[in-house]
Amino acid sequence: MSRLKRITVVGASLAGLRAVQTLRREGFDGEITLVGAETHLPYNRPPLSKSVLRGDDDVALPGAEELGDQWLRGRRAVRLDVRERTVGLDDGTEIGHDGLVIATGARPRRLDGAHRLRTIDDALALRARLDSGHEHVLVIGGGFIGGEVASTARQLGRKVTLVDAAPYPMRAGLGEDAARWLAAHHERNGVELVTNARVTAVSGGRVHLADGRSIAADLVVGGMGVTPNTEWLDGSGLTTDDGVLCLPTLFARGAGDIVAAGDVARWPHGLFGGETVRVEHWSNANEQGAIAARNLLAGPENATPFLDVPNHATHVHGARIQTAGLPHLADAASIVTGSPEDDRFAVAFTRDGVLVGAVAVNSPKDVVRLKRAITARETL
Ligand SMILES: Cc1cc2nc3c(=O)[nH]c(=O)nc-3n(C[C@H](O)[C@H](O)[C@H](O)COP(=O)(O)OP(=O)(O)OC[C@H]3O[C@@H](n4cnc5c(N)ncnc54)[C@H](O)[C@@H]3O)c2cc1C
Secondary structure, eight states: OOSOSEEEEEOOSHHHHHHHHHHHHTTOOSEEEEEESSSSOOBOSGGGGTTGGGTOOOOBOTTGGGOOTTEEETOOEEEEETTTTEEEETTSOEEEOSEEEEOOOEEEOOOTTSBOOSSHHHHHHHHHHHHTTOOEEEEEOOSHHHHHHHHHHHHTTOEEEEEOSSSSTTHHHHHHHHHHHHHHHHHHTTEEEEOSOOEEEEETTEEEETTSOEEEOSEEEEOOOEEEOOGGGTTSSOOBSSSEEBOTTSBBTTOTTEEEOGGGEEEEEGGGTTEEEOOOOHHHHHHHHHHHHHHHHHOGGGOOOOOOOOEEEEEETTEEEEEEEOGGGOSEEEEEEEEGGGTEEEEEEEETTEEEEEEEESOHHHHHHHHHHHHTTOBO
């Protein structure tokens, strides 16, 4: 029998849904209240920058349709009282709990005049603009989402310009070799790259850069990173700093009855020397939703640390780019198979000689092998 009777899950997307499913699967038969700001059934976000823009609306997340009246949709949590164990909603309701899962994810940084892409509504609005014949698409930020939007817009026959602040898009996440290759790959596929450039404003059909230049565009899409949704926790006593600060077990620091999961959680990762990380990948939200729920039921003293190695995959102009671990922590990197000239290679990243990350381009077997080696903390 669980010591918990009422559990509230805030955030009805991937991590929140997995938490609810896991609570039931683990035999929790108390009351669950799921609070979600969106009105749609929980859905998959990865297709939003890919197939949805090309006209395919399938974003279903298995199991979402089974959520019953335990789900309060279109309702936003605005306050947490840790001592009273209540969550306050935007309609004034207070919901009591004796266990809480925080799964409020993240939202894109805003820039007036630029489309954002986080929700299905954002994707459908962007698709409508693409379909209405906007010829020149300018994407700000060459990260995973910006790169995918650029790739999809090229597939749709649009002229595309990609503006990025770094010398090569994704240099921080992919390292020098793969980022140089990606820049060339974008250009070979007809994307005009404008790098080392910071956008200051979008106005009058032009994108203005910090160096005084401006570029005309019919449609501007922003992919400038995200901010974790933690404002509703201000004043609660929980520590937030680019996410909810957690223990290795995903319990919020200083709270034995609150866990966090997914894009909103920051925790010290045991495989990477306790470095605190926040991971914005599908598989992380999927696994953390489940582990956080299991740990909440087990209690802090019986909880297990979350040690999964982050991994991510994207398709850009037909190439498959995969990452594992945390390449940005590395102090050295080397190509271990293939070569960028052949559009097929893998890079291993080490810190003090120990593998901490991998990037593979059109080389899926290598990323599986390297991910295993990262988990085993192998040296190169
Ligand atoms: C366009 C796009 C493409 C992507 N592609 C990939 C990919 O190819 N591969 C990959 O690994 N990852 C990808 N991702 C990232 C992946 O989708 C996220 O890591 C994942 O959705 C995180 O899930 P989450 O449940 O933690 O948070 P979210 O999905 O952000 O969900 C949080 C939910 O909480 C709600 N919420 C926020 N605040 C409150 C509040 N105060 N009260 C109530 N509800 C609240 C939000 O409305 C939202 O529904 C992509 C993301 C986007 C946007």
